[in-house]
Amino acid sequence: MPAPGELTFAVPRGAKKPPRHLADLSPAERREAVAALGEKPFRAKQLSQHYFARFADDPAAWTDIPAAARGRLAEDLLPELMTVVRHASCDDGDTRKTLWKLFDGTLVESVLMRYPDRVTMCISSQAGCGMNCPFCATGQAGLDRNLSTAEIVHQIVAGMRSLRDGEVPGSAGSADAARLSNIVFMGMGEPLANYKRVVGAIRRLTDPEPDGLGLSQRGITVSTVGLVPAMYRFADEGFKCRLAVSLHAPDDELRDTLVPVNTRWKVREVLDAAWHYAEVSGRRISIEYALIRDVNDQAWRADRLGRLLKNHRVHVNLIPLNPTPGSKWTASRPEDERAFVAALEAHGVPVTVRDTRGQEIDGACGQLAAAER
């Protein structure tokens, strides 16, 4: 039976399947795949070492594998998944957005952001998105297809390789600023609508080297618009990842229009699922709230939000809206933003106004791909 999130949001018919890749497979499946090619199973470990620990997907660099076997292994297990269409940088080089073309011509984006003490990467889990949020560039274009596990993982492998090779020098100088510490599934797509592949990607990202990239689960944030059954299922995985809920409105009437999936699962149900995740994982929930002028930024809505969230393990991220081209909506006035923050704080709810990196390079998800189209 399909996963709850996948049941309703099927991939469009006719979408082609990406080629199989090492990062799609568990360590046991890799050994089987290598054996099926007539190679010794330990070659799976060697390949994993090259890909996950050294980011070396060019067979010429695999000097511990006989030259005669390299081509076959590369073709079968490390096919080229994506190519860079272009990079765009801003914030003095500290933010770099990459537009990728996948094997079938589909476009997706990832963003690498350097801060003085950490590096965060924002990745896509789907090409396009089927959730249809009216203020979002990706939502306007609809869903092309789900990304495979390897297509998700490879965005990060490529980012880690760029950092290692000094391709994203930025202005931040410390050693910590060269190491990827945080991954946010907040690029194109609704991660929980591509449930199995996203969970597979989290395993590859967090399995110790060389089976995976050895990153910390605590550094991973998975966002959702509130696919309630998938949220409960995600809690059962036992991850220590952070869950971010894109709420954008505290009342069903407005949320039904801003986040159309709310007509299916209401604010109360979404928050109950979030509190369950917080309980099981021990992690605070992030509530994402794009502040849109005169739409969802009224003081009474802030008060209502505060009442819903108070006394829970939660943090609110207010996101000044980055308007998409041609959109009728724009960011809140500074005084309304301040009043919103104050109203939440009055309920004892921790809140931050997010630093909106990458605005001058079409920083909102989907804008670079929309411009390319």
Ligand code: SF4
């Ligand atoms: S805001 Fe997120 S969930 Fe909504 S359409 Fe855009 S990418 Fe999809």
